Amino acid sequence: MYSKKIQDKLKLLGVEVGDAVKVRRGEEVYEGILMPKSELGDPDTIVIKLQNGYSIGLRFEGLEIEKVGKHKEIAFKSSERKMKHEAGKPSLSIISTGGTVASRVDYTTGGVYASYSPADLVAAVPELEQFNIDSKLLFSMMSEDMTPQHWKEIAKAVYRELKGEASGVVVTHGTDTMHFTTAALSFMLKNLNKPVVLTGAQRSSDRGSSDSFMNLLCAAHFATKSDVAEVSLVMHGSSSDDFCYAHRGTKVRKLHTSKRDAFKSVNDEPLAKVFPDGKIEVINKNYRRRSDSEVSLDDKLEERVALIKVYPGMAPEIFDFYLEKKFRGIVIEGTGLGHVPTTIEKYSLIPKIKEATNAGIPVCITSQCIFGRVHEFVYANLRKEYEAGAIFCGDMLPEVAYVKLMHVLAHSKNLEEVRKMMLTNLAGELNEKTPVFE
C-alpha cells in the first residue's frame, strides 16, 4: 500500500493505480503505468511500469505526476471458454479449492494468491482436452487457512460429484495441509466407488516451469483411468517432469518446504506411478477397487482435539489449558518410539496422561520421527505411558491420528470404544507390515 500522503495526493490529482502517467523530477521524465505497491516496499516510493515492461521505484518527494492516457485494469483476464462435452471421452469432475496450483501474483500482498477459475486451468493445460470436464470453484484459499469445517464442505462437494456420471473426481488444493484433507476425506467418504484425487503445485501456475500442469494432468488420468477407489494424492514423483506418484490419502505427508517431489508415502508404498501420457504403473496392489457400491457421506467431526508435539523442556501445564477448554481428545507427537518426558517429576507428562484418561479423554501416541511405528513395551518409560492409559497408534502419522480422532470422537465418547476404533484400520491408515524401503 502507498502511504497516506501519496494516496491523498493521487486522489487530488485524479490518478489511480493502473493509469498511464507521466512522472517528472527536474530534467528526469518517466512514462508508464502506475503500479500497485507491494507490502514489502517503501510506502513513500511509487512504482511505474515503463513501456519496456520493467518497473522502477521512484521516491515520491519532489515528483510531478500527470495522467496521460487510458486506465488499464491490472488483473488477470479469466477465460470464458465453455467446455463442450464429447462422446467417448472419459468424464471428470474438478473441484477447485485454491492454493498454488490455482494462484497468480497479487500486487497488494506481494505474494502469490489464488485467483484462477478452473476454466483457466483447463485453458492452461491443453492436454486436458482429452477429458469431458465439469469444474466447480469451491474456495479460493491457501491451505494453511483450511479448518475442519472446510474439510466437510469439500467432502460434501466430492460426494455430490461421486453420485454423478464422472469417472473420478479431482480436487485442487494448497499443498501445505493437503495431507490433512486427504486423511479427512478418507474417513468421511465411506464405501468409495471411484477415485478421489487431490493435487496441487509447489510452483505457481503463472510461471512456465510450474508443476501444476503435469500434476493436474496426472491427477486427471489417475481419477478417470485407475481402478483405485480411494482418496489419493497425486504429485510429482521426482524433481523432473517425468512422472507423478499416487499416494494413499492416509499414508502421505509433505516432507519438503519447496521441492516438487515434497510429498512422500510414509510407512507404505505409493499406490502407483502416473505418467503424463496416461500410463499408470500400479506399485501397491493393496487397494480398494472401483465398484458400484453405494458411497455414503459421514462428515461428523469432534473438533475439540489437540495435536501436541513433545520436546525437551516442555511444560506439562499445556495439558491444563486443553483440559480446561474442554477438549475431548489429545494426540501426542512423541519422540522415538512414542516417548514423552517421564522420569523427572517437574517435566513428566505421565500424570497429565493419567488425568486426561481418568476424565474420559483419550490420549493417542504417535511419533515425530514420521517414519516407523510406535511401541508401548520396548522401554520402561513406554510401559509407564501405556499404563497411564495412552493409546499407541501403530504406524499412523500424527496428522492422520489427529483427523481420525476427530472422526472417531464424533461417533463415540466411550473411551474403550474410542481405543478400539483408533486401533482398527478404517481407511488404510494402519499397516500391519512396515515396508523395508522408504
Add this chain to the structure above:
Amino acid sequence: MKCGIEIHQRLATERKLFCSCLAHPSEEKPVGEVVRKQIAVAGELGEVDLAALHEYSRNRMYNYQIFPEATCLVELDEEPPHELNREALEIAIEICLLLNSRVVDEVQVMRKTVIDGSNTSGFQRTAIIGVGGFIETSRGKVGVQTICLEEESAGIVEERDGSITYRLDRLGIPLVEIATAAEIKDAKHAREVAERIGTLLRITGKVQRGIGTIRQDINISIPDGARVEVKGAQELGLIEKIIEKEVERQKKLLKIKKELQGRFANKLEKPNFVDVTDLFRDTTCRFIKKALDEGEAVLAMKLEKFAGLLGEELYENRRFGTELSDYAVAKAGVGGIIHSDEKLEKYGINEDDEKAVRSRVKAEKEDAFVIVVGKKEVCEKALEAVYERALKAFEGPQKEVRKVLPDGGTAYMRPMPGSARLYPETDVPPIRIEKELVEKIRKKLPETPEERERKLTKILNPELARKIIVSENYHLFEKIVNELKIDPKVVATTLEETLVSLRREGAPVENLNENKLMELFIEYKCGKFVKAAIPEILRYLSKNPTESVSYAVEKLKIERMGERELKEIVEKKRKEGKKGRELIEEIMREYRLRVDAGELSRLVGY
C-alpha cells in the same frame, strides 16, 4: 538506419545473484540431471507473450546438468531465490555512474518470461538499476537507456531430437545488461560504442573476462523496414559485418515485397500439402532414402507465382529461400527445406523427380515449390511455417529476433517478445537504494580510461599502456609500482605479456594469485634475481604454487650473481682476450638468467 546495442557483461562476484553458489562456470563433470518441460503462461497484464507461445509450440524437453559447487535448489527452481547479492548490486551501481546514469530509488526485481528452457523457472530475474545515461564517442553522445542487473542464463550443452541439454553452473551468475538508445550512426560507430562500453566495464576490475563473458545484441531497422534484434555477438569484430548484412537483407526484402505486389492481384492462397513420398521410392538422394527407410515421409507444396524469388540473394551467400527454411527449422524442428529455385541435383534429385513433384503439386512455370522430409506431422508443421513466412513477404521485413551466424549473417530465431513478458518477482522484496550508498560508490569510482592513459603514457610505451589500462591486473600494477617503486615497464611486461605467453605455452598461470605475484616483486626488489629470470620463476611457480619464490629461485639455481663472482668472470674473460661489447655479449649468453645487463656494462665500462 536506426541502431542500438545491448551489452551483456558477467560480473566477477564470488557468489551468484540469488543464491550462495559459486559464480564461476564449473570445471567438474556434472553429477546428475533433471528433465523438465515448460508451458506458455499469461503475463502480468493478462496477455500471453508471443515469444513464449512460440517456444511452447515446439513442445521440447529440457535436461539440466547439476554441478555440486555451482548448483543448489535455487537453480533447480526447487527453492525460492535468496536475497539479491549486495556485491553485484554495488558493482551495477558503479557501472551506472560510469555511464552517467541515474540510479533508481527503489529496485523492483522482475520476472522476464523465457521458455526456451535457458532458465529452469521459465523466467529470468532482472531489475533496472539505472536509466537515462550516456557515453561520449568520436561522433557525439550516445544515450544509455537502461542498465539492468540480471541472472545469466543456463549454458547450452547440446540440442537434439527435440530436447536441449543445459548446464546449471552458469545459471544465476550476475550480469549487467546495458542498452543504448537507437542513436548509433552506422556499423563503424556501433563497434566504437561497444568498445567504449567494454572499456568502461573493464576498468572497474569487477567484471568477468574470457570467452562468453561479454555478449552484444544489436537492434537494427531501416526506413520502411522493421526492428530486428540480433542476438549473441561475442566478437566485436563481427558487429560491423552484422549491421551491414542486416541492412542489406532488409533492403532486399523490401524489393521482394514490391515484386510480389506486382505479381499478385489478390492474396496468396494457402496451398495443399501433398504427400509425395511414393515419388521418391527409388530416389538417388541419400538423405531422403535414409528418411524413407526410417518410415518418414516427403511432403511438398506449391508456392504460387514465387518462381525466382526463393533464389533471390539477400546478401552474399544467403537467399530468400533460406528465410523460409529458417521458419521451418525454428517452428517445426526440421533440418531444412528443398525448393525449386535450387539446383536439385546437388541433393541427388534428378530432373524426372523434379518434374514429377512439380506436376503432383500442380506448379506451373511461374510457381515455385517446396519439399520437406521428416515425420509426416513434422512436415506439415514445417510447410505451415513456410507458408506463414511466404505470406509475410508481402509485408516486407519482419519484427523478429535473429541469431548470429559465424560469418556475421543472421538466421531467424523467434518473434520479438512483447512487454507482456515482464511481471514482478514477488519472492524478492523491492530494494531501496539510499543516496548515501550511491555517493559512497561515486567517491570510489575508478579514473576514466583517458585519465589512466594520460598517466601511463608518460611511463610506458603506448602499446603496453593500452593493455594495462583495461587489464584485470590494473590494480595490482598500481599497487606494485606505487608501493615497491619498481620500474613500471617491468611490472606491466610481467603482468600483461609474460603471463599471457606462459598461458599460451600451457603453464597453469591461474595458480598465480595476487599474493604470489606480490611476493615475486618483493623478492625482485630485494635483488634476489634479475628480470630475465622472471618467466622461469613464474613457469615453475605456476606448476608448484605452494612453494615460495625464494625456494623456487634456489631450486632453479638462478639467483642474481653477486658482484664478486661477476668480477671474477669478467677478469677470466679478459684474460681470454675478450673485451668491450664482445665480452658483455658472451657473458650474457652464458649467464643471461643471473646477470643484470646494466650492472655488467657498468663493470665492464662499455
